[in-house]
Amino acid sequence: QKEVEQDPGPLSVPEGAIVSLNCTYSNSAFQYFMWYRQYSRKGPELLMYTYSSGNKEDGRFTAQVDKSSKYISLFIRDSQPSDSATYLCAMRGGYQKVTFGTGTKLQVIP
Amino acid sequence: EAGVTQFPSHSVIEKGQTVTLRCDPISGHDNLYWYRRVMGKEIKFLLHFVKESKQDESGMPNNRFLAERTGGTYSTLKVQPAELEDSGVYFCASSPHPGAANTGELFFGEGSRLTVL
Numbered sequence: 001q002k003e004v005e006q007d008p009g010p011l012s013v014p015e016g017a018i019v020s021l022n023c024t025y026s027n028s029a030f031q032y033f034m035w036y037r038q039y040s041r042k043g044p045e046l047l048m049y050t051y052s053s054g055n056k057e058d059g060r061f062t063a064q065v066d067k068s069s070k071y072i073s074l075f076i077r078d079s080q081p082s083d084s085a086t087y088l089c090a091m092r093g094g095y096q097k098v099t100f101g102t103g104t105k106l107q108v109i110p
Numbered sequence: 111e112a113g114v115t116q117f118p119s120h121s122v123i124e125k126g127q128t129v130t131l132r133c134d135p136i137s138g139h140d141n142l143y144w145y146r147r148v149m150g151k152e153i154k155f156l157l158h159f160v161k162e163s164k165q166d167e168s169g170m171p172n173n174r175f176l177a178e179r180t181g182g183t184y185s186t187l188k189v190q191p192a193e194l195e196d197s198g199v200y201f202c203a204s205s206p207h208p209g210a211a212n213t214g215e216l217f218f219g220e221g222s223r224l225t226v227l
Binding site: 041 | 166
C-alpha cells in the first residue's frame, strides 16, 4: 500500500468552477501537509502548507486537513485557465523526507 | 536570486552507458535533495544532503547510483551503468537549514529528463 494515495485524474472543469483535489495517507507520523503545483516541464512549487487539522485559506485556495481521517483536500475557487497544472499533495513527519502523491492533472477550460 | 538549476535538461543514452546529472542549489541552502519521477508514478525521494554529508540515502535504488556534493555546494548524481528502468525525470531540490520558523519548503529545479534506450 502506498503511503499517499491521490487520484491522478485528469480533471477537466470550466472556468469559474470550484475544484476539489484530495489525498489520503496511511502514515500517522505525517505532521506537515503541503500542496505543490507543477506546470508542464517545470519543477513543483509550493502552493500551500499546513500543520494542524482544519482549514487554511490563501486567496482562491483553501487547504483542509483531517488528521483523524488521514485525509487532505485542496479547494480552488473561481478556477482560472492559469490554474491548469498538476497538483501534488505532499507530506512529511518532522524534518524527514517529503513524500508525494502521484499528482492530479487539472485543466480549466475557458 | 537564482533558483535551483539542473543540467542537462534532457539526456538520451544507451543502456550500459554512464550519465552524470548536476544540480546547483540556491546559494546558502544547506539541504539538497534528489528525487525521481518515473512515468506514471509519484515523485520519489532518492537522498538528502546536509551540506556535504549524506543525511538520508534510503531512497537510492541500488549501487549503480552515486551522489556527491562537493564542498557542500553543487551536487552530482551519476548512474553507471544505466538501465532501461532508470528512465525518468530527476529533480533536485534545496531548502534552508530547517529551523523552528522554517516550513521546510523544497525549492525544485526544472528537472533532468533521462531516457535510456
